[in-house]
Amino acid sequence: DIQMTQSPSSLSASVGDRVTITCQASQDISNYLNWYQQKPGKAPKLLIYDASNLETGVPSRFSGSGSGTDFTFTISSLQPEDIATYYCQQYDNLPGTFGQGTKLEIK
Amino acid sequence: QVQLQESGPGLVKPSETLSLTCTVSGGSISSYYWSWIRQPPGKGLEWIGYIYYSGSTNYNPSLKSRVTISVDTSKNQFSLKLSSVTAADTAVYYCARGLIAAAAEDWGQGTLVTVSS
Numbered sequence: 001d002i003q004m005t006q007s008p009s010s011l012s013a014s015v016g017d018r019v020t021i022t023c024q025a026s027q028d029i030s031n032y033l034n035w036y037q038q039k040p041g042k043a044p045k046l047l048i049y050d051a052s053n054l055e056t057g058v059p060s061r062f063s064g065s066g067s068g069t070d071f072t073f074t075i076s077s078l079q080p081e082d083i084a085t086y087y088c089q090q091y092d093n094l095p096g097t098f099g100q101g102t103k104l105e106i107k
Numbered sequence: 108q109v110q111l112q113e114s115g116p117g118l119v120k121p122s123e124t125l126s127l128t129c130t131v132s133g134g135s136i137s138s139y140y141w142s143w144i145r146q147p148p149g150k151g152l153e154w155i156g157y158i159y160y161s162g163s164t165n166y167n168p169s170l171k172s173r174v175t176i177s178v179d180t181s182k183n184q185f186s187l188k189l190s191s192v193t194a195a196d197t198a199v200y201y202c203a204r205g206l207i208a209a210a211a212e213d214w215g216q217g218t219l220v221t222v223s224s
Contacts, residue, residue, distance in 0.1 A: 034211070044201075089211075096154040096210065098154070
């Protein structure tokens with residue numbers, strides 16, 4: 001299985017801050033990477049697909065970049081409603097594997 | 108807008124078989140990959156497996172010996188069976204739809220299944 005190492009595991013930031021989460025794959029996955037947002041008690045929601053494409057309806061403050069083994073997810077200006085846990089997931093090789101998640105809190 | 112809804116028992120006894128169904132509305136089950144993903148309480152996400160509308164399947168090797176996913180296109184449903192469950196199988200189980208195998212663009216709300224006697 002491909003291991004996805006996500007960091008940090010938790011993050012505290014202020015409203016308006018730029019927030020960055022990284023995800024590293026244990027082998028080359030090209031751009032076959034999704035980013036999801038999960039709010040407490042809710043199902044995950046797809047934000048970014050194919051590493052850098054914004055899902056329809058997702059605010060433009062969210063972005064993703066990277067290819068190969070190293071990927072970055074960015075919130076350009078943190079909003080209160082962005083409080084959630086964020087997960088990366090590779091789908092280049094089966095089984096699709098997720099990062100361990102980054103819990104984002106407001107400072 | 109497609110909607111997915113999981114249904115099934117919320118409590119299963121150890122050693123028995125967990126059975127869940129996902130009903131798809133607002134779209135056809137034809138085309139797309141249909142996955143099951145689970146999340147133990149307070150933990151991360153684990154992909155269980157998928158079925159393509161044609162019936163081809165792929166399972167996580169860690170669960171392969173215990174998992175069966177099937178599809179009923181006439182009912183716009185797909186199902187999960189997980190046999191010989193233990194407390195470690197206690198989780199919220201999600202069904203999901205993807206254009207690509209193992210990816211998940213649309214999710215059900217999830218259903219908590221507890222394994223306990």
